[in-house]
Amino acid sequence: xxxxxxxxxxxxxxxxxxxxxxxxxxxxxxxxxxxxxxxxxxxxxxxxxxxxxxxxxxxxxxxxxxxx
Numbered sequence: 001x002x003x004x005x006x007x008x009x010x011x012x013x014x015x016x017x018x019x020x021x022x023x024x025x026x027x028x029x030x031x032x033x034x035x036x037x038x039x040x041x042x043x044x045x046x047x048x049x050x051x052x053x054x055x056x057x058x059x060x061x062x063x064x065x066x067x068x
Contacts, residue, residue, distance in 0.1 A: 006050075006053045007050075007053060011054075014048050014049065014050060017047055017048045017050075018048045021044050021047070021048065039064060040061065043057045043060055043061065044057065
């Protein structure tokens with residue numbers, strides 16, 4: 001699957017994907033939420049590298065942690 005099909009307009013490059021995750025982490029910190037677990041950090045590194053889409057990350061999170 002081509003990157004343009006796998007990622008939205010705001011997540012085409014590794015820098016854009018990293019910026020999105022940095023924003024999420026900043027919002028979490030502002031709300032006093034704990035940092036990401038090592039498992040989630042590994043998934044998100046793969047997302048930034050372009051190996052996984054957000055949908056694929058979500059599917060792996062659901063599989064790992066179970067549906068909540």
